[in-house]
Amino acid sequence: MSEIKNLDWNKTREFDLERTNVWISFAFEIIGVVLPYVGIWILIGSSWNTEKFHNYYNVLPVKEFLLTIICIGYLIIALGFNLITYILKWQKEDSFTFTTAIALCLTGFVTNSIWIDKLSIGGFAIFLKLIFLVVFALIGIFIGTLGTMFIRNFRFKIEEEDQILLEAYKKGEEIPSIKKIRLEKAEKYRIKKEQEIEELNRFKEELNEKIAIELKNKKNEKLDEKENKKRNKKNNKK
Structure with missing residues (x-):
């Protein structure tokens, strides 16, 4: 944290x-x-x-x-x-x-x-x-x-x-003005928001990839099922 x-x-x-x-x-x-x-x-x-x-x-x-x-x-x-x-x-x-x-x-x-x-x-x-x-x-x-x-x-x-x-x-440092402090806060807030947007976009990309992989796997499973059914039919005819 x-x-x-x-x-x-x-x-x-x-x-x-x-x-x-x-x-x-x-x-x-x-x-x-x-x-x-x-x-x-x-x-x-x-x-x-x-x-x-x-x-x-x-x-x-x-x-x-x-x-x-x-x-x-x-x-x-x-x-x-x-x-x-x-x-x-x-x-x-x-x-x-x-x-x-x-x-x-x-x-x-x-x-x-x-x-x-x-x-x-x-x-x-x-x-x-x-x-x-x-x-x-x-x-x-x-x-x-x-x-x-x-x-x-x-x-x-x-x-x-x-x-x-x-x-x-x-600390004996130069005392910043209130305006400077607020500008620094605003800059940190902007950076934080940009990072949140980047993380959100990265999450969306990963989610889309997972969904694409799952759809592809389901498609392959269906194709395998069809192939197995065809083979079973041929074997039954023999």
């Missing part, structure tokens, strides 16, 4: 082990994601109308549009809050998956309630809201996972470049 492959494996293991503490993650999700949502849902959620609590949804101008904008703003603020905690090193990359999934799930619950509450479907409305809640949660997990991978890969790239600069400094 090459050094590059070892490095990739170490990075993968590091990512699997390097996760936000569950209680820290839980606390930040409550503070930055759940509590703001509860405030929106109680004060202006389209479904929250009881005698005990006053709901401001019907007071909003262009209420459906404005509530949707507020929910989008909430989603942006939740992700921004998560980004700040990540920059301050209070949370790690995996937090983006949870924040995106939960925030999008809750946002979808509010915005979908706008049109679902207008339907005269009784208790089925709750079931329909739950379906959309799950759908939005799955979409959030997908988007959050992609975001987490992107941020993780960006961090790995920075760490690798810093390591190269540090090694050059320790």
